[in-house]
Amino acid sequence: MLGLPRPFVARLLNEEEIPSQHQPGSRHRLVRLADVLEFQVRRERRNEGHRRVVEVAEEADLPS
Template sequence: MARTSILAGATRVEPRPADQTVFAEAGRMAPDRVEAILRAADGSELVLPIELVRILIASAGELATGHAVTVLASETQLTPAEAAELLGLSRPFVARLLDSGDIPSTHLPDSRHRVVRLADVVAFQGRRERRREGRRQIADAIDEAGLPY
């Protein structure tokens, strides 16, 4: 039986341009200097723990820049196709990354199918972006020095 996509069921929030100023202001707040309170329709209130405040402030910063925010737990198990979708890569290329160990994966019990932790996909993307930035800095240094390449 095929499972439905984890990404399809994830909570996704699109920024509304009318709220951009509020998002920007909230995104600049220091989590340890903020108290966030949820107020229900019946007037009851709940003070949010610092972990939720950090999530809210980080999300506000992303929404302020026009990015949508998707909420998924780091331990979420993704299929190679879902990992490929998140990374903007082809599924066969991601399969090669899994085969080489560049992105850790595990096989499902008694199956050839693999799953990948979201945290491992995010870590891979971070490494990939750091390498890209390093290459860009090297190219900029070569251009500034006027060296042929």
């Protein structure tokens, strides 16, 4: 859904960037769809901010 490698998503879960709960007596985790979508929106906003900075730097002939 996020288009990210599984180990990277596991790290995001471990670092609580995306909230999750461990299943009792299992290694599996429960992740709410709303939390995944919220993470995706935050990631897209951050990427958009990076694109804007690059655009401004290019327009001002600054090194990127």
